Amino acid sequence: MKSPIRLVGLLGALAIVASACGGPAGTTVPSTGGGATTPPATQAAYPAGPVNITMWTKEGEADGALQYAKKLAADYKAVHANVTITVVNKDVEKLREEFLSSSLSTPPDLLWTVSDHIGPFTASDEPLIMPLDSVIDVASYVPAALGAVQADGKTWGAPISYGNQLMLYWNKDLAGDTAPADFSALIAKAKTLTDSAGGKFGLVFNQTESFWLVPFLGAFGGSVFDAAGKPTLNTDAMKSALNFIKGLKYTDKVMPNEADYNGADGLFKSSKAAFIINGDWTLGAYADAFKDKLGLGPIPKVPGGDYGKPYVAGAFFMVGADVAKDADKLAVVSDFIKWATNKDNSIAMVKAIKRLPGNAEAIADAVVTGDPLLKSAAEAAKLGVGTPTNLEMRCVFDRMTTAVRDLFKSSSSDVNALVDAMQKGADQDVGPGGKCGPA
Numbered sequence: 001m002k003s004p005i006r007l008v009g010l011l012g013a014l015a016i017v018a019s020a021c022g023g024p025a026g027t028t029v030p031s032t033g034g035g036a037t038t039p040p041a042t043q044a045a046y047p048a049g050p051v052n053i054t055m056w057t058k059e060g061e062a063d064g065a066l067q068y069a070k071k072l073a074a075d076y077k078a079v080h081a082n083v084t085i086t087v088v089n090k091d092v093e094k095l096r097e098e099f100l101s102s103s104l105s106t107p108p109d110l111l112w113t114v115s116d117h118i119g120p121f122t123a124s125d126e127p128l129i130m131p132l133d134s135v136i137d138v139a140s141y142v143p144a145a146l147g148a149v150q151a152d153g154k155t156w157g158a159p160i161s162y163g164n165q166l167m168l169y170w171n172k173d174l175a176g177d178t179a180p181a182d183f184s185a186l187i188a189k190a191k192t193l194t195d196s197a198g199g200k201f202g203l204v205f206n207q208t209e210s211f212w213l214v215p216f217l218g219a220f221g222g223s224v225f226d227a228a229g230k231p232t233l234n235t236d237a238m239k240s241a242l243n244f245i246k247g248l249k250y251t252d253k254v255m256p257n258e259a260d261y262n263g264a265d266g267l268f269k270s271s272k273a274a275f276i277i278n279g280d281w282t283l284g285a286y287a288d289a290f291k292d293k294l295g296l297g298p299i300p301k302v303p304g305g306d307y308g309k310p311y312v313a314g315a316f317f318m319v320g321a322d323v324a325k326d327a328d329k330l331a332v333v334s335d336f337i338k339w340a341t342n343k344d345n346s347i348a349m350v351k352a353i354k355r356l357p358g359n360a361e362a363i364a365d366a367v368v369t370g371d372p373l374l375k376s377a378a379e380a381a382k383l384g385v386g387t388p389t390n391l392e393m394r395c396v397f398d399r400m401t402t403a404v405r406d407l408f409k410s411s412s413s414d415v416n417a418l419v420d421a422m423q424k425g426a427d428q429d430v431g432p433g434g435k436c437g438p439a
Contacts, residue, residue: 046080047331053083053110053333054088055108063284066087068352110336111318113318132157132319135333135334138155140341140342145358159316161358165279166211166311167296168296169286171295173293174271189202202254204256204268205255205276206259209401210403210404213241214309216302218310219307221237223385234420283374297376311388312386312387314358317341319337347365395434403422
């Protein structure tokens with residue numbers, strides 16, 4: 001077995017990016033369809049015969065990201081007529097599970113997915129994805145974004161976007177123009193806006209996934225792993241985080257009885273919730289819905305703690321290991337990745353779906369720095385911590401999710417018992433013979 005993949009450290013400030021380096025060879029020309037630019041001229045080693053590439057993407061239709069991915073594929077084919085890139089949407093967990101399946105007869109050539117998939121995809125002696133150090137120009141990407149996909153001395157992904165962090169959104173018509181000074185101020189405002197009998201709430205977020213617990217754990221000084229990579233869940237910080245979010249629902253009573261992701265999102269979009277904690281992936285959709293009435297900022301400081309510290313990573317291209325065995329596919333995939341993540345196309349992505357780009361030149365462009373919402377998203381990202389990419393994270397996430405769901409089931413839920421069960425379950429899962437442990 002390989003050595004455990006290291007944890008990504010605290011992310012650097014977005015305002016400081018690497019010196020701009022040249023993109024892929026060739027000249028780009030604006031496409032007639034708008035948005036993305038047309039690909040560079042065909043290189044000498046580029047194949048002349050038909051090449052079919054399958055790309056799985058986690059992106060869905062809600063925020064236009066799937067449509068953007070398909071447009072990239074179509075724009076590329078407009079210049080390279082011999083290349084067909086078939087884009088297939090997969091829920092992020094389905095993508096992971098199906099790519100890992102031993103019964104998968106025809107694996108995808110290219111993945112558009114998240115950094116925490118690196119752990120499971122490289123866990124065996126024969127990784128399912130190939131390192132990209134010889135494929136991409138690593139200096140062309142935001143260092144912190146690139147760091148999220150570097151492990152064991154290799155680069156396993158090419159950054160498309162940088163972020164994926166949770167942030168605080170608010171409806172200015174309900175909550176006012178300015179961000180709450182801290183979480184105490186948010187709660188006070190949320191109480192005045194809550195009418196549970198009328199189906200209106202001050203604050204909503206997904207109560208069914210541990211990804212929404214992580215920022216509060218960090219705000220109270222906790223982390224999921226210690227320096228040695230062992231789960232650290234039965235801690236005072238975890239107890240403080242769980243007690244705090246439980247209090248939002250049962251003490252402050254500013255949250256609905258139930259809210260999964262779609263439920264919370266629907267309440268906010270229908271103006272039945274004033275504040276929501278949600279990810280950067282929905283910024284474009286919220287901006288379209290609320291226009292200048294959308295407020296955005298970091299998750300505020302909690303009483304006795306710090307600002308929320310969400311996990312930060314982004315979206316990345318990863319390449320199936322079998323592609324390295326096919327010279328034509330490797331040439332096409334390499335060219336496509338460099339083209340799709342160059343400055344022009346990264347700026348086009350920002351305009352299309354309002355995500356922070358992984359390209360170093362693009363993130364320093366006025367398209368980001370001159371946009372108040374993207375500037376706020378960058379501030380939120382700077383407060384985050386890198387998403388762990390080690391294999392054990394999946395099992396730890398599962399144990400934390402079980403605890404979060406149990407926490408919100410009843411006002412009498414026992415936080416001490418929950419953290420004890422979390423720790424014991426995680427230790428079992430990552431220990432010898434466990435689901436995420438050594439064989």
